[in-house]
Amino acid sequence: MEEYRGDLEAGERAAARYALALPRNSALGINGARAGRRAGSSLEFQEHREYQPGDDLRHLDWSAYARSDRLIVKLYREEIQPHLDLLLDGSRSMALPGSVKAGAAAGLASFLIRAASQAGLTHGTWLAGEGCRPLGTAGTGSVSWQNLAFGHRGSLAGSLDRMPPRWRSRGIRVLVSDLLWGDEPRTVLSRLARGSAAVWVIQLLASADVDPAADGFGRLEDLETGERRDLLIDREALTRYRSAFEAHRESWRRACREVGAPMVTLVAEELVPGWPPESLEELVRHGMLEAA
Amino acid sequence: MTFAWPWALLGLLALPALAAIYWLRQRARRRPVSSLLLWRDAPESRTGGRTFERFEAPPVFLLELLILLLLVGAAAGPRIPTRESRRPLVVVLDDSFSMLAGGESSPRAAAVADLLRELEKPRHSRVTLIAAGEHPQVLSETGLSETSLAGTADAAGDVAARLGDWRAMAPSSRLEEAISLAFDLGGERARVLVLSDRAPPEPPTQGRLSWWAFGRARPNLALVGAVRAPDGQGGASDGCLVEIANYSARAEIARLKVAPGEAPAGEATRVELGPGEVGRFRFQAPAGEVVRVSLDGGSDLDDRAILLPERRRFVRVELSFADQKLRRLIGEAVDATGLALRSPRDAQLVITDDADAPAPAGGWRLVVAAGDGAVPYVGPFVLDRGHPLTSGLALDGVIWGAAAGAGGGEGGAAVVTAGDVILLDDRETADGRHRLTLRWLPELSTLQRTPNWPILWWNLLEWRARSIPGVRAANLRLGGLADVGLRPGAESVELLLPDGSARSLSGHGGRLEIRADQVGIHQLRHAGRTDRWAVNALAPAESDLRRAQSGRWGDWESAASARWERRSIAWALLLLAAAALVAHLAWTSFRGSGR
Numbered sequence: 001m002e003e004y005r006g007d008l009e010a011g012e013r014a015a016a017r018y019a020l021a022l023p024r025n026s027a028l029g030i031n032g033a034r035a036g037r038r039a040g041s042s043l044e045f046q047e048h049r050e051y052q053p054g055d056d057l058r059h060l061d062w063s064a065y066a067r068s069d070r071l072i073v074k075l076y077r078e079e080i081q082p083h084l085d086l087l088l089d090g091s092r093s094m095a096l097p098g099s100v101k102a103g104a105a106a107g108l109a110s111f112l113i114r115a116a117s118q119a120g121l122t123h124g125t126w127l128a129g130e131g132c133r134p135l136g137t138a139g140t141g142s143v144s145w146q147n148l149a150f151g152h153r154g155s156l157a158g159s160l161d162r163m164p165p166r167w168r169s170r171g172i173r174v175l176v177s178d179l180l181w182g183d184e185p186r187t188v189l190s191r192l193a194r195g196s197a198a199v200w201v202i203q204l205l206a207s208a209d210v211d212p213a214a215d216g217f218g219r220l221e222d223l224e225t226g227e228r229r230d231l232l233i234d235r236e237a238l239t240r241y242r243s244a245f246e247a248h249r250e251s252w253r254r255a256c257r258e259v260g261a262p263m264v265t266l267v268a269e270e271l272v273p274g275w276p277p278e279s280l281e282e283l284v285r286h287g288m289l290e291a292a
Numbered sequence: 293m294t295f296a297w298p299w300a301l302l303g304l305l306a307l308p309a310l311a312a313i314y315w316l317r318q319r320a321r322r323r324p325v326s327s328l329l330l331w332r333d334a335p336e337s338r339t340g341g342r343t344f345e346r347f348e349a350p351p352v353f354l355l356e357l358l359i360l361l362l363l364v365g366a367a368a369g370p371r372i373p374t375r376e377s378r379r380p381l382v383v384v385l386d387d388s389f390s391m392l393a394g395g396e397s398s399p400r401a402a403a404v405a406d407l408l409r410e411l412e413k414p415r416h417s418r419v420t421l422i423a424a425g426e427h428p429q430v431l432s433e434t435g436l437s438e439t440s441l442a443g444t445a446d447a448a449g450d451v452a453a454r455l456g457d458w459r460a461m462a463p464s465s466r467l468e469e470a471i472s473l474a475f476d477l478g479g480e481r482a483r484v485l486v487l488s489d490r491a492p493p494e495p496p497t498q499g500r501l502s503w504w505a506f507g508r509a510r511p512n513l514a515l516v517g518a519v520r521a522p523d524g525q526g527g528a529s530d531g532c533l534v535e536i537a538n539y540s541a542r543a544e545i546a547r548l549k550v551a552p553g554e555a556p557a558g559e560a561t562r563v564e565l566g567p568g569e570v571g572r573f574r575f576q577a578p579a580g581e582v583v584r585v586s587l588d589g590g591s592d593l594d595d596r597a598i599l600l601p602e603r604r605r606f607v608r609v610e611l612s613f614a615d616q617k618l619r620r621l622i623g624e625a626v627d628a629t630g631l632a633l634r635s636p637r638d639a640q641l642v643i644t645d646d647a648d649a650p651a652p653a654g655g656w657r658l659v660v661a662a663g664d665g666a667v668p669y670v671g672p673f674v675l676d677r678g679h680p681l682t683s684g685l686a687l688d689g690v691i692w693g694a695a696a697g698a699g700g701g702e703g704g705a706a707v708v709t710a711g712d713v714i715l716l717d718d719r720e721t722a723d724g725r726h727r728l729t730l731r732w733l734p735e736l737s738t739l740q741r742t743p744n745w746p747i748l749w750w751n752l753l754e755w756r757a758r759s760i761p762g763v764r765a766a767n768l769r770l771g772g773l774a775d776v777g778l779r780p781g782a783e784s785v786e787l788l789l790p791d792g793s794a795r796s797l798s799g800h801g802g803r804l805e806i807r808a809d810q811v812g813i814h815q816l817r818h819a820g821r822t823d824r825w826a827v828n829a830l831a832p833a834e835s836d837l838r839r840a841q842s843g844r845w846g847d848w849e850s851a852a853s854a855r856w857e858r859r860s861i862a863w864a865l866l867l868l869a870a871a872a873l874v875a876h877l878a879w880t881s882f883r884g885s886g887r
Binding site: 093094096097098101178180181182205206208209212215217218219220221222223224225227229231233236237240241243244245248 | 321322323324325326327328329330331332333334
C-alpha cells in the first residue's frame, strides 16, 4: 500500500479542480433534489393510477375515492441519492514492470473518488482480485485503502463470478482496467450495467501496451497466465500487434456502446507524475468530469 | 560408402552453428507483457520455447539438424557399392626370386598377407592369379565363385591355398606382359593388382590398375654365375668358376665355402669385392662329385649353388665308304665337330656310301649317294627350316651336284631340295631311328668348300648326340630348359623335384625339355636310368636389391572407376531433406496456428 501512497495523493491533488459529472440522460437527484424516473417517495407528485395490491395505503387519494368510488393512489417522483461504485482491476497486468501503470491506476482511482466526493456523490471502491472486495471503508477517501495490490492472475469476469461487489442500486459504476483479457466484453459490461444508473469504462494502459518497442528476439511472458512465447519483435510483428490491439479495443467500444457506457483510454505515462489537465481531457470530453 | 566431393562435408560445420543459434535464442531477453492476447498474430520465432528450456531438443531443431545433415550429405555426393561393384580381380604376382629375399619377412610373405586382407573386402567377384615369371602363367583362372568370395574366411582360405603355387622362383619377371594378359583375361570391368618388390616404371593412371610393392632396398652379396667344365676324356678333376657380385655401395668381403673343395673343411675363401663389382673365383673340384658353393652366412636362394659333374656326350661314328676320297672328306668334317668318336662297334651313327648297308642296331644311318647322271644345281634350294640339319645353312651361291633319286630313301621327308630334286631327306623309323640320304657328288659341288659343310656335319652330330639318353647340361640356371634324351622304349618317366614332389611325364618322342623352375637337384628316372641336373638361382638383376621398394600406386577408388561400381544416393538424401522440410513447415504452421 505504501508504495502507492504518493500516487494516491497525487491523484487526489489532481482531482481538486474537478467534480464527477452526473450523466445527463439520467434522472437523478441529489439529496432529493434530483428526481428519478421511477415512482418513489419524494414529495413531488407525479400522477394517479388505479390501486394495486401492495401499493402503499398511505398514498390512497381518499378524495378521489369519494368522488369516483374507485381506489386511486397518488404517485410521487422517486428521489435518488447519487452514488459512485468504482471497480479497480487488481490483476497483475495492471502492475506491468517497467511502467507506471500501477501507480497511475491507484492515482486514477483516488482521483475519481475525490471527484465524486466533490460532486456530492457517495462512493464505494472495489478491488477485483480473487473476488471483488471493498477497498477501504465506504465513504472514506483513499486514505483508508490498506489492501491495494495488483497481484491477481485471473480475469475480471472470474472475480465478478466468485464474489460480485455489493453495488449500490442505481449508482454510477466506473471500471478502471487495462481490459487486456480475452473474455467477451459483454460478460463484464452486462454485470456492470445491471441495476446501474450509468457505466463508465476507463481503460488504463501503459505506453508499452500501446506502442511496444521493436527490439528483436524476446521471450514474452504473460504476467497473468505465465505463458511464454519466443518472438522476433520486428516491424511486421508490431504491425500485427497494433492491428490486434485496435481490434480488441474496438470490440470493447462496440460493447460499451451497446450498454450506453462511454469508454475512455488513458495512458499511464501521460498521467503520472504530473497529472496534466490535457491528459484528463478525454474524461471531460466524454462527460465524466467537469470543473469543480 | 564413398563421397564424390568430400570437401562438401565441411558443411557439417553448420550443425554446431545451428545449435549455437538455438542456444543464443534460448538466451533471449525475458519481456513481461500485460497479456499475450495481442501477440497471437505475431509470427513466433522458431525456437523450442519451453521445451528447449528443459534442454530437450525441440522437434524443429531436430528437423533442422536432419535437413542440414541430409543436404550436406547430398552435396558430398555419397556413393554406395552396387551389385556391379563386385568386379573380377586379377592379381599379377611377381614370380621372380627376389620376392623371396629376407626369408620369413620376404616381400612375398607380406604380399600374401596384404592380398588376403584385401580379399576380405566384399568387392571382388572372382580372383585370378597370374604368376609373372619369364612367361606369364595363370595359376587359377577359374578363381572363386561370386557367392563364395563374399569376404568369407573360406574364400580367403581358398585363395591362400592357391597362392601356394606362387613359388617366386623365376629368374626374371615380365610384369608388363602379365599385366596385359590380366586385362585380357579379366575383361573391361576387372581390377588388376600387381604384387611386386619393385616400383612400377610409371605410376598407374587408370583406375583399374593398382600396384603394391613390398620390397626393401638393401645391400646384397650374391652368386650370379656358376659353371663347371666337363671332365673331358677322363680327367681327375673339373674346373669350376663362380661369380660373386657385391650389390652394395661399399666394398665387401665375400666368404665363400666350397664343398668338397681345395680349402680345409669348414674354412671359407675370402673374396674382396668393390661396390658393384663382380668377382670370379676358380677352383678345381673332384671329377664325378657334387660340388656345393655357398656364401657364408647367407640364406637366400642366390647365396648358394650346386654344380654337378658335366659329361660331354660323344657320338660313336662308323665311316663305311668304298670311295676313300669321300671317306677322308667326310671324316675330316666329322672329326672337326669334336662330338664324334670313331668306333666301328656299337656305332650310333653310320655314315656310308653303300645304300644297301644294313642299319646298325639302335643307330642312325646316313647314306651319301652320288648316283648316276648327276648334274649341278645352283638353286634355288628349298630347306625345311624346322629340321635340325638345316639350322644355320645358307645355300645361296652353292653349286650342289647330285643325281635325282640316287640312294633310294623313298618316303623320307625332304630336308633340302633343288626344284623337284630332293638333295637331302630324312626317314624316321618306328623305333625312333633315322635314315638320312645325302645326294651329293663332290666333283660337281662347291658345298664342301663353303661354311655350310661343317655346319651340316655339326648339325648332324649335335642332333644325334641330343638323342642319346641322358641330360645334355647338368648345371642350369633357374628358368633354363633341361634337355634330356630318353632311352628307347621309355614311355613313362618320373621326375623328382628338389621340393620332394614327383611328377610323371610322357616319354613319347624320345626326349624331354623340362623347364628349370625350382632350385636344387632334379632327377629323371626313365627305363632304369636316372639322370640328374642342378638348377641354381643365378640372375644378377634379381639379386640386385638396391632398387627394391615399398609402396602403393594406383587407386581403384578413383572417380573414373567409382562410376562403374558405385551408385549415387544424393537423390535419396534430397528427397528425405524435402520430406523433412515439409514436416518442418507443417510443424511450424501447426505451432503458429495452434494458439
